[in-house]
Amino acid sequence: MVEITFITNGGKVVSAPPNSNLLRVSLKEKGGIPFKCGGGLCGTCKCLIEQGLENTDAVKPKERRHLRPEDFEKGYRMACQTFVNGDIKVSWQSPGTKLP
Ligand code: FES
Numbered sequence: 001m002v003e004i005t006f007i008t009n010g011g012k013v014v015s016a017p018p019n020s021n022l023l024r025v026s027l028k029e030k031g032g033i034p035f036k037c038g039g040g041l042c043g044t045c046k047c048l049i050e051q052g053l054e055n056t057d058a059v060k061p062k063e064r065r066h067l068r069p070e071d072f073e074k075g076y077r078m079a080c081q082t083f084v085n086g087d088i089k090v091s092w093q094s095p096g097t098k099l100p
Contacts, residue, residue: 002084006031007050007091016084022047022056023079033079033092045079046071047092055086 001015004025009032016025023045026033036042040062049056053075060081067076079090 002055003087004029004031004084005051005087005089006033007089008032018085019057019083021080022077022082022084022088022090025084026079031090033090034094035080038080040078040081043078045092046076047079047090049075049077049082050089050091052084052086052088055084055088057083057085 002018002020004014004016004022006012006026012031014025014029014031023033023035023038025031033045033047035045040060043066046066056077059072059077063078063081066078
């Protein structure tokens, strides 16, 4: 099992099987990552992998429509497009706020 820490949700920690979709885990475990479409279109689910970025899978083309190369360098991903293979810690901003 992998451990996912939802920093913005009071540091809530949940376990999930390896190769889990980050947004699905958030929905199932009430992690709290914002979302709308669940399908890589809206960009609402963008989040920051603060620890364990190396435990996430490759960036998908859909993510490149909403995130810039420098965002990926900082660790931003779209939760609905991201699969997790090891422990991570994730935070996010309220929907509608711009990335710093
Ligand atoms: S929820 Fe819409 S892009 Fe992820």
